[in-house]
Amino acid sequence: MNHELPTMNYQLPTIISILALLTITACRPDESPQVQTPHNLQLPVGFPPPLMPDDNLLTNERIELGKKLFFDPVLSRDSTISCATCHLPSKAFADNLPVSVGIHGREGFRNVPSLANVAWHPYFFREGGSPSLETQALGPIADEVEMDLTIAEAAARLRTDDEYVEMSKIAYDREPNAYVISRALAAFQRILVSSDAPYDEYIRGNQSALTPEQINGSNLFFNELQCATCHTGFNFTNYNFENNGLYENYEDEGRARLTTQTNDIGKFKVASLRNVALTPPYMHDGSLPTLESVIEHYNSGGSSHANKSLLIQALNLTAQQKSDLISFLESLSDETFINNPEYQ
Ligand code: HEC
Ligand code: HEC
The missing domain is CATH 1.10.760.10 (Cytochrome c-like domain)
Structure with missing residues (x-):
């Protein structure tokens, strides 16, 4: 910026x-x-x-x-x-x-x-x-x-x-x-x-609502990786404030702007991931242009920062795993929501 x-x-x-x-x-x-x-x-x-x-x-x-x-x-x-x-x-x-x-x-x-x-x-x-x-x-x-x-x-x-x-x-x-x-x-x-994404249909029992890649991605997201420790529940956030390792030096200090506490620097509300594929660019400052770049960020383990969550670690994902994770995130897009005539 x-x-x-x-x-x-x-x-x-x-x-x-x-x-x-x-x-x-x-x-x-x-x-x-x-x-x-x-x-x-x-x-x-x-x-x-x-x-x-x-x-x-x-x-x-x-x-x-x-x-x-x-x-x-x-x-x-x-x-x-x-x-x-x-x-x-x-x-x-x-x-x-x-x-x-x-x-x-x-x-x-x-x-x-x-x-x-x-x-x-x-x-x-x-x-x-x-x-x-x-x-x-x-x-x-x-x-x-x-x-x-x-x-x-x-x-x-x-x-x-x-x-x-x-x-x-x-x-x-x-x-x-x-x-x-x-x-x-x-x-x-x-x-x-927003509650009608393909992912919602899947958890309501429609096994064909997700592709095999999306199902693999959801296993990574919920089970193999730590994503769902922070991005949890029906809204894919625990609403906590976390430093996810974007920077060594934060221009926007996030939660610390409010609390003035050093240990809040770089902490932001965990973002809901509903409809995330529709809302690039990403993060509090829009600094990551695509979901690919977000996954690369998490894969790298991020920048070192005293407040960075211990959950953010290098992941060594394969190309297939990265693309499965992105496919899963795309399954959170809710066409019913964005086209709902009640909202326009
Ligand atoms: C330690 C908690 C934590 C973990 C673990 C975590 N995230 Fe995040 N995530 C955050 C926070 C906090 C933000 C918002 C950061 C900001 O605003 O700068 C975020 C933002 C995002 C965003 C951007 C959302 C937007 O609209 O800007 C995506 C996508 C995302 N995370 C996906 C993932 C995936 C995939 C994983 C697992 C590989 C993961 N996250 C693991 C805390 C976490
Ligand atoms: C110029 C663009 C702009 C306009 C106009 C605008 N907003 Fe926002 N809105 C933002 C930004 C940027 C944020 C994030 C601010 C932050 O986190 O400090 C935000 C945040 C919010 C949030 C908080 C969401 C969350 O997850 O915490 C709500 C609710 C909201 N806006 C509602 C409104 C309403 C209602 C209006 C009209 C009265 C409005 N906004 C007008 C840009 C805008």
Whole structure:
């Protein structure tokens, strides 16, 4: 990366003030409006119930409002950038750029993560700096390299739009404000469930859903190598923060940016691998262009670093094993998810 890291994408003071704002507005009574329809998230086999805040239970009206906001560039200063500019449905709600590009072409410093199954993440951002989808949602709107609009300005814009006022009153019984914007965006993102990849069909019993190469790759991934110690469970992550040996010197110090602890340098949230073949380039900075380069990275054992996980060791894989692993990772691509009309 040739650019510096002047600011954290979402600075702690911003997050704290947002939290304060949410707490104040959350004290207002959340009277249940009349015309709401509860939304029952269909839980796929093997998925536990997601974390769901009591003050933001899913209803179709909340999801509809969140979806409209997610795709609407009105939330950026010059009305050019929406959440979906960086989180594209066809790319499993990520993009294919090394680092994000926001308003006026301004570059961020991190690669855009997929939003598939974000409802199950215990915290957000690659260093874990945001505690909930509700708090996260306000970050990119205010961030000067992403959408660059204060929440007050965003809410004021929406209050001049009859449709938003109407939808907001129905969904949250109040006019558009930070409370509504953050919760509606969170509600929409909670329905982004990816559970229909060929790999899912295979574990549900369809033996022909995977090719023999993919089955070999899954044996390597789960049994012979240590991949699934970190990339485990239905979302292929244990959500821990790990240093996987990318660098000797980390320009982005990851978890240490938040904790300032030396032993957190170079640690990032273990990435979910769902739809991973759709979201190159890879790693927090988009520095590895292809799945081939990711496998070469793990095969080499990575760079030496005091914090590197002991699980990251040279592997001596054969060419066939490398290609089987890649085939397996490709079996996590979910066509149903990226084409789901509910999400567009
Ligand atoms: C300019 C590109 C850009 C825009 C616009 C954008 N994001 Fe993001 N998003 C990112 C990047 C980059 C990250 C990773 C940031 C980090 O880890 O520090 C991210 C992270 C996230 C995460 C955390 C995912 C995880 O796995 O931790 C969520 C949720 C999210 N964005 C939702 C949104 C929503 C909602 C909007 C619209 C209000 C939005 N984003 C707008 C680039 C963008
Ligand atoms: C010690 C825990 C750990 C082990 C073991 C591990 N990974 Fe990772 N993996 C990570 C972390 C952490 C990241 C994210 C690093 C970053 O953001 O820079 C990651 C990222 C990835 C990515 C890129 C995801 C993306 O969207 O950018 C792929 C692909 C991947 N790992 C595959 C594997 C495979 C295959 C193996 C086994 C050979 C493996 N990992 C073993 C921790 C681990």
